[in-house]
Amino acid sequence: MVKVVLLCNRATVSLQGDRLMERSDPTKVAILGGGRGGRALLDLLHQIPSIEIVGIADSDPAAPGLQRARELKVPVTTNVPDLISDHGVGLLLDVTGDPEMEAYLHAHKLPTAEILSGSASRLLWKLIQHESKLEAELLHSEKLAGIGSFAAGIAHDINNPLQLILGLAENLTVERDLAAVHEQARDIIEAVKQTSAICRDLTRYSRRASPHGNVMVSVNGKLDEALKIARYASSFHDIEMIKHYQSGAAVTGNPDELLHVLVNLITNAVHAMERRGGTLTLETTLLDGQVGVRISDTGCGIAPDNIPEIFEPFFTTKAPGKGTGLGLYNVKTIINKMHGTIAVDSQIDKGTTVTLTFPNAEPVGQGWPS
C-alpha cells in the first residue's frame, strides 16, 4: 500500500502553469531497471511526444525492458554510471526496487537531474497498471457504442433471410410439388445458416479483447474479417471494392485490437463516401521488413484544419449521437502499442488515405493464425 500526500504550491503553479503547457523541449528521462516496471514505463512514456527516453539500464542484458527498448530503438546499457552521467537527463526513474540504487543515485547524479524512486516509483507503476486497465475499458466501451450503430445493418441482414424463411414455410404448407418442397426446404436451411453467421460474427467482435495479448496475426485475414463487421455499421451500396493483398503480411499484436482498428478505419472510409458512393481500396504491402496497410476512400475528405485534431479524444465531426469521438484516439493507442505508425493523407472532395506501418512479424514456422 502506497500512502500519498499531495503538496501543491499555488504560486508556482499559477506562475508556471501556462508556460509549462507550452514548453516545447522534451523532458529527458532515463529508466533504471528493465523488469516489468521498466518495460511498462517504456511502453507508456515512448507514446508521449513531450518525453524523450535517453536510455534504459539493467544489469541483465536479457531483461524484458531492455528487449522492448531494442525494438523501440531506445539506447540500452548495462552500465548505470554512464547513463546517469548523461548531461541531458532531467529525470532518473528508478524502478529497480533496489534500496541501494536510490542511495547510489543521490550520491552520483548530476545536480540538474531529479530522481523518482522508492515508493514514488511504485506509485507510478500502480498508476500505469491502472491506466492500462482504463484504456482497455475505454476501448471496450467505444466498441460497444459502435455496435449500437449496427442496428440498421443487423436488422436488414437478419430480417431479409427471415422474410425468405417465413415466405417459403408458408408456401410449404400448401405446396404439392415434391421437387419444389425439397428445393424450398434447402433454401430455408441456407437462410438459417446465413442468419446464424451474423450472430457468430457479432458476438466474436463484441467480446472483450483477449488479454493474452501478442501473437502473430495475418493482416489480410483481419482486413476481410473487419470488412464483414463494417458492413453492419454502414451501407456498402454504391461502393466499389478493390483489394491488393500482399501474401504473408503479418504483424505482432492483439488480434482483437487489430480487428477493432481496421473496423474503425474501414467504417470511417465508407461513411466518407455515404453521399455519393465511391471506391474503397484495401492494400497490404511487405517492404524492408515493414508491413504496410493502406485504406483509401474517394469520399468527402478531411478539412486540413481538422487533421491535427483527429486523433484527439472526443474530437468528432459527426452529428451528435453518431460518433463517440474516441474511434481514432483508440486506433492511435493500439497502433502505438503495436509499435506501428499511422499517417493520414486527405484532400477535400477527393478522398482520404490512411497508411499504417508495422514491423513485419517473423514467421515462427507454424500456421498463420487468422
Next chain:
Amino acid sequence: MNEFKSGFFVGGEACEGRVLVVDDEPDIRKVVKMTLEKSGYEVIEAENGEKAIDVINSGENRLLLDVVICDIRMPKINGAEAVAYFRSNYPRVPLVVLTGFPDPDMATSFLRQGVVDYLVKPVQGETLRSAVARAIEQRELARL
C-alpha cells in the same frame, strides 16, 4: 361490373392487378412474387430505385401498374428517394414500404407522404396480401 377495374386476363386467369416489387435481395423478390402470384397478382421486379423508376416509365406500366412494394435500404436510388419520386410523379400509384428495419420516424414520414402501409420484414403472406388489396382499393377510389 366496375369499368375502371384495372384487372385483365392473363392466360385465361383473372389478374387481380400488377404489382412492382422493388428490393435489392433476389430472395425477397422471389418470395414476395410467390406469395402474391398465388393470389392472382401479376408481379414484376426491380432491384433498386433506379430500375424501379425505369420500369414505371416504360410502356404500359405507366398506366397499368397498380401497386409498388418498395424496400428502403438499396443501392443506386434508395427506397426513400424512390418513394419521393413515385409520390410526385405518379401520385395515383399506391405504395407499400417493406423494410428490414423498423424505424418509427421513418414510418411516420412515409405515411405522411401518403404511403399506404409500412411493413417490417418478416411479414406474413396474409398481411402482405391485405396491404396490397387495401392499396388497390385506394387506387380504385382515386380513379372514381
